Amino acid sequence: MLRISLRKFGFVHDLLGIHNTTSHGYIFGCNPPHKVIPEHSPLVSQDLPKKLQLTTLSNGVRIVTESEGLPSSVHLGVTISTGVRDETEKYSGVVHALSQTYLKTNVRTNEQINYGMIQMSGGEFNMTYDHDFMNYHGFCLAHDTYDIMQMLSDCVLDEKTIMDEEAAQWRTDEYWKLRSVNMTNWKRLNELWLSTAYGFKGYGMPLSGFESNFQNLGHYYMNQWRKHHATPDRMTVWGAGVKNHAEFVDTVTPYFVHLEPSKAKPREASKYLGGDHKEICDSSLTHVSFSFQGPSRVDKNLASAFVLKYILGNNNSGLHSRAYKNFAQKYSGIEAFETDHEAFADTGNFRINLAIHNDKTKEVCEGFTKEFLDLANVTDEEVTRAKNLLINTSLRKSAETGRRTKKSVQGLAYTGKLSDISEFVKEVEAVTKDSIKQVVEGMRKSRPTVVALGGSVHDVPNADSLHSKLR
Incomplete structure (x- = not known):
């Protein structure tokens, strides 16, 4: 029996299923996954709160x-x-x-x-x-x-x-x-x-x-x-x-510590200008960017601008976003739709990018004016849905350790206050329908920035024309 228990199992044993399961070596490594291992004390690490x-x-x-x-x-x-x-x-x-x-x-x-x-x-x-x-x-x-x-x-x-x-x-x-x-x-x-x-x-x-x-x-x-x-x-x-x-x-x-304690010269605040840039090129699509001056990193309405971004959404935002309801469903010529808000130290820029079929450019641009004015009529349901989506997205991104800490450090440079993602979540939760309207009103007062590239740039309104329609 001892001779059998110590011999090595080979290919034939595996093929025929002939194994001596009474050996100590076999029993030592055989533990059913649904049963607790006797006398086993696992090491458990708790996810401690970050400080x-x-x-x-x-x-x-x-x-x-x-x-x-x-x-x-x-x-x-x-x-x-x-x-x-x-x-x-x-x-x-x-x-x-x-x-x-x-x-x-x-x-x-x-x-x-x-x-x-x-x-x-x-x-x-x-x-x-x-x-x-x-x-x-x-x-x-x-x-x-x-x-x-x-x-x-x-x-x-x-x-x-x-x-x-x-x-x-x-x-x-x-x-x-x-x-x-x-x-x-x-x-x-x-x-x-x-x-x-x-x-x-x-x-x-x-x-x-x-x-x-x-x-x-x-x-x-x-x-x-x-x-x-x-x-x-x-x-x-x-x-x-x-x-x-x-x-x-x-x-x-x-x-x-050996670096000399010198200070950089104070920066001049960036001045938003607005304006136009159009390039005619051989393309079946006309790419258009409409952008407006928005909240900066230290503006009280910054979170509202980000919520507005999620109210509009983009190509993949689902059936409840305005990108789908107010643009894709109404205007067949839209190939791509993208919304973004870039917030800097002393200024911000809210933009909407469109890729439009050349023969539909004029129709979509006229519709854009109407839909942008309608942003002042956002509903409580839209605001709540966008807030939940923004919070969910922010928390998922903050799960990356390096990204999370870097954002806190950048916030320290902007505001002089060291805070974590929980502070941003509180700001988003405080956003209301009225604060969204304030952001929209502020953008309407600024001179738009219009950039157009493609075959039908002549159908895209210039900045001053668009501004007169939005005021």
């Missing part, structure tokens, strides 16, 4: 942590309250150049070492930017936190060299070549609306810079721009999944 903490260094650098809930990776980042809006004609494209060379360091490490550290840590690392912010963000296993923090500080603070300049110019040149091949009318529409609304200044500056500014993407310009705009008072170092705030502060301090 945000803030510390400010002597030079103005802020350090924010979100406490650990369930055991997971540690997210690390640096958010700098400067972006494309601070570029000028001379420095246009510098932020894009920095994003092309953010892993190229030259003091303690280099690009190859940084790639290896990211791979060894089991995480990832990237840099993103927009008009208001530059974001360096990565995540790693907890035991690699110190190494990744050193790499993060190097990526943010190391001076750019002639090697970075050559890499930035080459990569930017390749970017523009690829862009010319991949450009579509819909992408072109998204590029033109802000420059038409604000001019080539502030929020009207193109995200990728001017193509003609290639010669200014040198290491001197990158270093000078960071010196004047990426100052300590605009810099926040943050971590999520952190067990001990004080320990994280001690980890960050040696890398950032």
